[in-house]
Every structure is written in structure tokens, then in C-alpha cells.
Amino acid sequence: MKQLIVYLVLTLLTFPATSCRKTDTPPITVFHFYDTLAVDGYSRSCLINLPPNYNDNPHFALVIALHGTAGSAAQMETDYKLTNKSNSAGFIIVYPEGVPSDGLLGIRTWNAGSCCDFAMQHNIDDVKFIKLLIQKLTANYKIDRKRIYVTGMSNGAMMAYRLGCELSDQLAAIAPVSGTLMTTAPCEPARKMPVLHIHSAMDTKVPFAGGVGLAGYYFHPVDSTLRVWAGIDGCAATPQVVTDTALYTQTQYVNCSNNTTVQLYLTKDGGHSWPGGLPARPAADAPSNAFDATDLIWEFFKKYELP
Template sequence: MGHLLSMLSLLSVLLFTNCSDTGTPPVNKTYRFNGVMNVDEWRRTFVLQLPSGYYENDTARFPLVIGLHGTGGSASQFERSYNFSQKAESGQFIVAYPDGVPSDGLFGVRTWNAGKCCDYAMHHNVDDVKFISELISRVSADYKVDPKRVYVAGMSNGAMLAYRLACEIPQQIAAIATVSGTMQVQPPCQPSRPVPILHVHSAKDTKVPYLGGIGIGGYYFPPVDSVLQVWSSLDTCGGSRVLQDDGTYRLTEWYSCANGVIMRCYLTQDGGHAWPGGHKSASWADTPSTVINANDLIWDFFRQFTLP
């Protein structure tokens, strides 16, 4: 009987005591977080997704990609419509999906203040540059982020903010990717260093026309070619060349830029104002291009670059 009691006592210890050699409690392996932070007078929200390998190596540091939705979108919409968390998992990077400030109208449409666009965020002079800067700092402090590998990818109005971030806080961002957007900064862009840029657009986009002009919301959007010409000068590129033009899409690259920077532009002949390779974000939304996959192109581009 005494022997039996001893065995039961031992089993109890094994069941209710951590058996690691270090005596530390097991790690709570949570991979998804909903965050809130106050910036100026605004309550800002975001979603953070960690890759499966995050907890496997205590010394590992992971790239961070900030995904910026378009007008009327949201953090969850960006993730869902563009399958971006799947790409974060396969690429083993951390992804943060911030929300734009919602309007005070019936639908609470979320926008970003990209300078001369758009809507509520612009009219209320929301400091989205400050928000994203503080978001990068917070996530980098709280999680295992490699601060030299922080990137921004944006859709439409989010792409416009990505351009503004490249102009104003390039010291925090290694590269940007812009989809179906253009640059709307005011005053002129004066980055403190050259920035790698990947631009993706459809020739059939009428909401933010590639050739420029009046688009969605009655805003005037500068031609993308002009924007890229400005950036080729800012990045002091040596020239440009067409790498592919097969009738489905044209790929242009700017080369011999300062500090090893590269600029690329994919212009598709299918799709519309949408994320290539993604889903339609709504029944009334444009159909995405199928000749390229934005997620693959973006991550392949980003991982070439680190901050100096």
C-alpha cells in the first residue's frame, strides 16, 4: 500500500509540474494578436500575425511587412482578400495589418492620409505617418523583428500612403510595394535615402488610372510613369529597360540606382483596380489580374533589401 501511494505521489508531481530542465514555464504559443494604440487623439487598431517558426528559435529575428488596405477596406479585408497571411507563413515573416481611421458617416469608411488623398483621413489631417512609424517601433520592441528588414505593401489609398512613408520615414523602411495606387504627397518628396520600389498596376484600372487623370471620388491622380520618373531621379538610377512585354504584362526595371536600389513596375493588360492573384474584395469590385501574383512578386522583391 505504501508503495502504491509513493507511485501516485510521483505521478501527481509529473502531471502538475513543468518537466523542463530549466524550470521555466512552457511558452504560450499565440500567433495572432489584435492591437490597440493611441496616437494623438485617435484610437488606432491593428492585427498582427506571426509565422509558425516564430517560437522555434529564441535568437531568430523575423522580417516585418506592414499591409495597408485601400479606401473602404480594413485590416481583416486586406488579409482575407489577398491571402497575405498565407504568404507570410510560407515566407516566414511577421505581418501587421493596421486599420485606417473610420469616417463618422453611416458606413465608417476607413482611409489613409496620403497627402492630397483621401477623404476623412485627409480632411481631418490624421497623422498616419506617425501612426505607422510608432506601429513599427512598437511591434519591433514587443516581438522578434529584424529592424533592418521592415517593409510596406499597400493597395490603392494604402499604396499612396506607402509612397508617403517612403518619402518621410525611409530610415524605418527597407522597401515598399504599391498596388493600384499613385503618389499624392504634398509638399514634394524628399527622402533621406534611396528606396527600392515595386509598383503593380493594371492598364484597365479606371479608379486610379495608370495614365493619370480623374478617378474614384473625383480626385486627380498623377500618372504612374511620372511618379516613377520622380523616384528614379530620387534614387539616382542610371536608366530603365523593359525586361518583358508579351501582351499580358510589361515589366520595366530601373537599374544602376544608388546603394544597390532597384525599381520595378508590372503593368498588366487584364484585371482592374484589384490585387493580382487575390480575390474580389466585394461583388461590385474589379476582377484581379491572373497573369501575375502580387504576393509572390512582392516578397521576392522585398527579401533582396535591408536597411543600411
């Protein structure tokens, strides 16, 4: 009888704990898929990749990767090896796609301000799209809201800068590649923003020194872009050289507020391309061999989260 009473007491003590476990959320079985989101009359598309350990951990960092002009989610994933990196690092990555033009090629672009093409000409609200996408992703997946990052290539890099200006309360850091700040309104983020910029001194499509480049657009000098961000982050006025090798130079603005940094990796080879990646198309510039931009970006992102 005594043993029966002990058994019943132990059963009652353990019952509440087992009944409170989450049993209504089945494990994820599809880790790589496309999704859509309706925004301003457009069906906006994106490619989502969840890491293999998604079911095992409570929350994950999110990287938003923005393709360049005429690029796509699949192209960016393949050429820059971002999904392989996100899987090994245990990040979620999403590749949003720009609105396709109404021309025969359906070229996708982003409205970064004064560039580019269809998205700019039709004043597509890409900031709204990314904001709503973040809301959807954080509602449906195990994303740490303090660790959301944006990177982008070319026009996607320009869009990354615009998002840094307008969605700073949601982004922990940005890492533009081969782009520049092209916003038409003053960049006035709500918080300090860590910035990692990667570019080639050989780039003629978005010239590092500024000037007319791809499709006849005038692109602002990258130095002026970084000075804007150094001012926003309260950094010292003059950047310091951290590393100078035969293939690249790394400079950094120091003494920035809130433990932010503004860094530049300027390669001496390559061109309008993603260092360490693959050419985006047959006629594209050869990527720099100085380093792997994907690895560099991930290491940068890992240092920062929202307060």
C-alpha cells in the same frame, strides 16, 4: 574522492551557462490577434500575425500591409492571401487600419497627402501612427529592424509611398499596388528606396496615365511617380523593358545607387485590383491573371535590407 572532485568542478563550470539562459520569456501561444495603439486621441487598430515558427528563431522580417479605401485588416488578409504567404515565408505581418469616418459606413482611409476622404480632410497623422506602431512592434516582438517593408492597395499604396518619403530610415523597401504618389510636400527621403509598383493599364479608378478617378480625385500619373523615385535613387533616366508578354509588361530603371531598383509590373488585364487575389467586394474589378502580386512582392522584399 577523486571522482567527487571531478564532478564538483564540472558542475561549477556548467552552472553559469545554464543560469544565463533566458527563462523569463514564455513561448508565444497566440499567433493571430488584434491590438490597439492610442495616437492623437484615436484608438488605432491593427491585426498582427506571427508565423508558426516564431518561437524557434531569433528574429523575423516584418511586412506592413495597408488596406485601400473602405477596406480593413480582415478584408486585406482574406482577399490578398498575405497571411498564408507570410506564414510559409517566415515573416511577421501586420495589417494596420485607417481611422474610420464619422459617417454611417465608417469608411477607413489613409492620409496620403491629397487623398483620401476623412483621413485627409481631418489631417490624420498616419505617418506618426505607423512610426509608433513600428516602435511598439520592434519592442515587443522578434523583428529584424533592417528588414521592415510596406505594401498597400489603392489608398494604402498611396500611403506606402508617403511612408517611403518620410520613414525611409526605417523601411528597407516598398511595394505599392494600384496607387500613386499623392504627397503634398516634396518627397525627400533620407536614403535611397527600392520600389516595386504593380498596376493595371485597365484601371479607371486610379488611372495609370493619371487623371480623375475614384470619388472625383485627380491622381498623378504613375510614370511621373516612378520618375520621382528613379531620380531619388539615382537611376538612369529611361527605364528598360525586362519582360513583355500577352498579360503584362515589366520595366525597370537601371544603374541605380546603393543597389536599389525601381520596377513596374503593368498588367494588360484586370483593373483596380490585386493581381492573383480576390475581388475586394461584389462590384470590384476582377483581379489580373498575369501573376500573383503577393508572391512577386515577397520575392522583391527578400532582396533588400537596411544598411
